[in-house]
Amino acid sequence: MLIVDKEGILIRYNVKMEKSMTPEEAAAELYPKEELYKPIAEAIFEGEEDDVIEGLEAAIAAGKDPIALIDDALMVGMKVVTDLYDQGVIFLPNVMMSADAMLEGIEFCKSQSTETPVQKGKVICMVAEGDVHDIGKSIVAALLRANGYEVIDLGRDVPSAEALAAVKEHKPLMMTGTALMTTTMYAFKEVNDLLVESGITMPFACGGGAVNQDFVSTYSLGVYGEEAADAPKMADAILAGADVAALRAKFHNH
Template sequence: MKPNQEFSNIFVRYDLNALHKDFKAKGSKTKLPRSSLQVVIDTVIAGENETISDVVQQALTQHTPLEVIREGLIRGMEEVGYLWRERIYYLPQTLAASDTMQIGIEICEAKMGHSYKKKAVVVTHTADGDLHDLGQKIVNALLRASGFEVIDLGKDVPVEEVLVAVEKYHPIMLTGTAGLTLTMNAFERISQELSHRGLELPFVCGGGGGVTADFVTSFQFGIYGADAAQAPQMAEDALAGKSWLELRKKYNG
C-alpha cells in the first residue's frame, strides 16, 4: 500500500483552526482597531506561551503597560472565559491561555516597576489529602482573567494552612475543591475553625464525589459551586459586599 504523503492535517489544533475561520464569540466585546493589541488578544486565546513575550514587547512600543494588560491580555482571557462557558474550550486550552496571560502580565509589571493592581484577593485550595486539583486550576484561571489576585495554596492543603492564609491575606472569598468523599470533610473543619477565629467570609466549595449542595450548605459560610465558571461572578458579588448568606441564597436557592 502506498504511504500517505499528505501531512498537512497532522498535529493541527482544530479548536483554534475553527476560531481563526471568522469565529466570533457571541459575547465578545473585543472591537479594537489597534492591531498590536489584537495580536496580544489572539495570542492569549491561542495559548501560545512561546510567542507571547515577543508579542507583548511589540505592543509595549505603542501602548502603556496598563493598556496592554487591560485591553490585550485580560480581553483575551475574557474571550477564553466565554469559550469555556460555551463548552468550546476545555481544560487544556483554558490553562494554556491562563499561563500565556500570566507571562504577559509579568512582562508588563516589570516594565511598570510594580505589580498590576488587582480588584481583590481570593484564596483557593484543594482539600487536605486530595490531589485532584484540575477544578481548582480552572477556578484560578477564570478568577485571574476577571482581575482578581489569586492566592493558590495548591493541592492536599492542611486545614491549618488554609486558615493561616485567610488570616494573612484577608481575602473576600475562599474556595475549596475536592474530588473524593474521603477528603471533603476538611471543608467542614475549615468552616468550624473560621467561626471559632471570628473569620466570616464566603467559602465556595465544589468538586466531585459527595460534594453536593446539601453537604456544602450544611455548614456555616458554605456556598456550593456547581461550575467553575461561577467563580468570577461570586467573587464580584463578594467584592460588592454581599454576605455569604446572600451568596448562598443567590446560587443555592
C-alpha cells in the same frame, strides 16, 4: 409508554458548533475586534507565551496602558478559552497552557508599568484537601492579583487545619476554595466548620467542576462562584460591606 422530552434534555457539548467548526474557528468568532487586542487573545488561545508578549509589546508601543491591557486583552483572551472549555470544544490541557500564557502576560504588563496597583486587601486561595487539580485556583489567583489583591496561595491538596491556620495568620477578607473531584469537595464543609468554631465569619467562596451552588449553600460561610471571574467581584463587594448573605443574594442563581 415513556415519553421523553427531547427539548428538555441538557447537552453540555455544543454539538452544532463541534460538527461545523474546528476549535480554532470557534475561537475566531469570539476574539476581540480591536486589531491590537486580537493577536494577544489568539496567542492566549494557542498557549504561545512568546506571541502573547509580542502582542503586548505592540499594543504598548501603540500607546496602550500596560495595566489596562490585563483587563482589555489578557482577560478577554482567557474568557474565550474558558467559554470554549465550558462548551466542551477544548479540553483541560488547552486551558492550562492558555492560563500559563496569560500569567506570563500579566507579569510582563506589570513589569512595563511604573504604576504599582495599591493592594486592596488579602485573599487566601486553596485547593481542597485530596485534590491535585490547581488550574482553577491558579486562574482565580491570577484574576485577584490582576485586580489589585494580595493573594496568599496555599497551593493544592491543602489540609483543612492548614487553611484555618493561614486565615488566623493573614486575616484575609475572603478565602477561595476550588475542587475538581467530587470526592474532595466535602473538605470545604470541614474548613467551614473549623472557621466557625474559631469565631471567624469571613466569606469562603467555593467553585470548580465538582462543586455546585446547592452544596456550597449547605455550609454557613459558603458562597458559590460559578466563574473564576466572580472572585475579584466578590472581593470588591466585601470591601463595599457585603457579608455572606449579601454575596449569596448577588452571586447565587435564585
